[in-house]
Amino acid sequence: MDQENVSATLTVAVPVARVFAVLADPTTHAAIDGTGWVQEAGDRAPLTEVGQVFRMDMYHPNHPNGDYRVANKVHVLDPPHAIGWLTGEEKDDGHLEFGGWSWRYDLAPLGPSETEVTLTYDWSAVPPFIREYLKFPPFGPEHLTNSLHHLSELVSDR
Template sequence: MDQENVSATLTLDVPTEKVFAVLADPRTHPAIDGTGWVQEPVDRATLREVGQIFRMDMYHPDAQDGDYQVANKVHVLDPPRAIGWLTGYDPKGDGHLEFGGWFWRYDLVPSGPSGTEVTLTYDWSAVPQSIREYLRFPPFGPEHLTNSLHHLAQLPHRRPEADPSAVRNCWGR
């Protein structure tokens, strides 16, 4: 793949402010993801400022023991228009975070009286060659971003088993 980012766009029948609120709540990220890799947020606070760190428990069968944790750093926060984060980790377990050069970003544009056009971008253009030697980019197929946006669109209609109030409260219902 010559390109170093992938994007997908979907129009949701939900007001922009509510979509942003869901994206700013780490508790909803496992439901949005859809791969089963994103498990549970370690840091459950709403994303409110650039530089904020939020950790997520993850699972991938190719990871040592399958389970691991990422530390995400908010690098874009423009309510209700854009939110994004860099993905990193704590390699020595000493609190010193390293970021690999890839990020996730959601851009939101109002569409009609109560809709939102959402563009999800995954960008790995800043990943150094040393990381590219052992990680493949992107680590998922091209359909993943579109599927993720469809999951985001369905959140007002789902009742997750673990914490049903988390998703419903984000939508204000």
């Protein structure tokens, strides 16, 4: 695959500010996740600034421990239009290391009560030594579509 990102887009019948508020709340991420890997927010504070770190408890059957925790660092925050983060890990000494992949949501209002949401997973910055043992993307594109449908259900219920 030459392309180093994958995206999905869905229009939801909800105002852009409400969609952004749900995405900026780490406690909603497990419900949004289309892979089933995100289990629970390790940090519950809303995402409010670039550089903010939030952790997620995860599960993947092919991970050496099964259960693990990721550290995410907000690198895009443009309320209510875009939010994104780098995913990595926190070492025992507190040092954060990121693998070169990121998640980003772009929100485009289509009127006062409708929003086009584009979710992008990008692995273009993953170094070769990680690509030797991890396949990218680590899931099929349907997982992004699933995430957007979960987001739609979640924002419509609020």
